[in-house]
Amino acid sequence: MRLPALLFTASLSVCLAAPNGQWDRFRGPNGSGLSEEVGIPTEFGPDKNVVWKTALPEGDSSPVFGTDSIFLTGFEGDKLFTISLDRKTGRVKWRREVQRTREGFLREPNNPASPSPVTDGQNVFVFFQDFGMLAYGPDGNELWRIPLGPFNNPMGLGSSPILAAGKVIQVCDSETDSYILAADPKTGKILWRKERPFALRGFSTPVLWQPPKGNLQVLIPGSYELKAYDVETGEIVWYVRSLTWQLKPTPVMDDDTIYVVGWAGESDLGEQEDLPTFDVVLAEHDANKDGKLDLEELSHLKGPEEAKRVFFNVDLDRSGFVEDRDWEHHRRKKAVVNAVQAIRLGGEGDMTESAVKWRYYKTLPNVPSPLLLGDVLYLVKDGGIVTALDKKSGEVTKQGRLREAMDRYFASPVAADGKIFMAAETGKISVLEPGPQWEVVHVNDMGEEVWATPVLTDSMIYVRTRSALYCFDE
Ligand SMILES: [Ca+2]
Ligand SMILES: [Ca+2]
Structure with a gap:
């Protein structure tokens, strides 16, 4: 069973985990961070369980996996790199370079190679923010480019491209002139583009949902609102007005609910003000x-x-x-109020009144996406604070600190083989036994910074550090 077939034929309810090692976009299958792989090592590090290690230029994007290749982006000064590695050996197959031509907004902790690529297995599609989009074929031959920007986002952009129903989808949210576009992956021709005038700076990578009837939908958490777009037309099908204003994490889903995390400065519960018109x-x-x-x-x-x-x-x-x-x-x-919330999927038009099932307001992550595994929703925030919530009630089942990794967190948690992996900025990667009463079973130390979200596939864990991509096996 391969995910694309599933997307067109049925609800995503049963299985979001990666079959056949499919990790083709940011955070794997539909952004879930979940894989069905087994045999993933618990213990690894620069000197432990290394299958191979390949030096890379700097970049916070996560690798994505094609049939025979691993695709990554990176940068060095104004040079923007797209890199293909041999999936088995990690050997560099090709590296292409373009020049960043514009001094757009880009502020720490963002960098020019933050958005992750997406692949259809053979070709790779990348988004270099105010440079625009690029597509390369299997041999690194440039297929097309779409110049985009300049963007008016003081932090730079962060949303990664995704593939949906034969289209490359890219969200470009900034303080003015926000939009979403769908391009033909073969030609780069823009199939539709919809303005998002209500949206300010945004960084979330969208997810896909197949409703029981009708076309596949692209779900985008943006300023104030979660919006569902028809992937064929770009029309908004339904929306929920209950979000904070600056969204970064990718949401996660089960069969009838989407879990959306949003945190922005000065918008925690109790900080609201009723300003005059x-x-x-x-x-x-x-x-x-x-x-x-x-x-x-x-x-x-x-x-x-x-x-x-x-x-x-x-x-x-x-x-x-x-x-x-x-x-x-x-x-x-x-x-608006920062929250993690459970939102019922589907409907038409404004679903705000009936869709929100619960909200939780405390200990919210800034950047890392939530992880949904079984009936538990996991959050990890700066300081190594992990919160487990019952997905049905929104009640906290356990909250605690990752005592050996009380650092900042930019990578999103991922899970497979009965293990959750949470990578701190300092390179400490905690391995948790999942459950309402989760426990830390081991802490690995990469010895250098980790910002990219790890990948779980081929019964291995792949970790991008500040300087390299590691492949670990038992
Ligand atoms: Ca003004
Ligand atoms: Ca005046």
């Missing part, structure tokens, strides 16, 4: 009556220090003024 603010503070607020006028409202601090974030279009759109988003950002 723009008309009201203008009436009081628009001293020169030009219908917008400059820094000085905003200072009367906020105080000079606070005004300076918030101006960059509020002035979304970088016009030097706060206009109506800027202020309305500022109001919305101040009203």
